[in-house]
Amino acid sequence: MWEPRPATCDTKVKTMKALRWWAVAGIVMLAGAVRAATPAEPTGPYTGLIIDAGGLGLHRSMSPKIFHTDGRELWGTVDVSSDFVLNHGIAGFAGSLAEALDPAFTVRVGNHPLVIRAIGVQPNGICYAAVSEDDAARIVAAEVHDHFLAEFRVVFVVDD
Numbered sequence: 001m002w003e004p005r006p007a008t009c010d011t012k013v014k015t016m017k018a019l020r021w022w023a024v025a026g027i028v029m030l031a032g033a034v035r036a037a038t039p040a041e042p043t044g045p046y047t048g049l050i051i052d053a054g055g056l057g058l059h060r061s062m063s064p065k066i067f068h069t070d071g072r073e074l075w076g077t078v079d080v081s082s083d084f085v086l087n088h089g090i091a092g093f094a095g096s097l098a099e100a101l102d103p104a105f106t107v108r109v110g111n112h113p114l115v116i117r118a119i120g121v122q123p124n125g126i127c128y129a130a131v132s133e134d135d136a137a138r139i140v141a142a143e144v145h146d147h148f149l150a151e152f153r154v155v156f157v158v159d160d
Helices: 082-087 103-109 133-146
Strands: 021-024 027-030 049-052 065-067 073-075 092-094 114-117 128-130 154-157
Touching: 073 133, 092 103, 103 154, 114 133
Parallel strands: 049 114, 049 154, 065 128, 092 154
Antiparallel strands: 021 027, 065 073
16 A cells, blocks of 8 residues: 655755655645646637646646656657757756746647646656646547647746
8 A cells, every 4th residue: 555755856846845745646736735627618629738736846848748647658759860859859848837827938838728727746857747648538539639748848836
């Protein structure tokens, strides 16, 4: 049986001494302040995906990932050339949701992106965001029709 344990992510998380962090099913969430899943919003078609992980300690990375709450990977392990990664990146990064929705990011996510709130981060990789199961299902259903993951039209809202 799994039991909560103190999480050890990175120095940024460790320096937040006034807060208690716990790993829940492999996902680090702020104790007593678990984020709610994304509220329902208008339907697609969606031109991209924004993962709002602001406030969760997510950092920029060359290989960000999205996980289900049980630790299964939803997106992130991709077969792409190193030239593509260096020139375009697997995903974009913004410092706030407002910045991610700014016209400067429409090149990557378009004018009608699906916006999903991350509910935690994976402790083994601070650049790994976790989404609720309902939100994971929304992403998968939208991807079938809109192909934004396959085309790397993803932006993460991060804390740095």
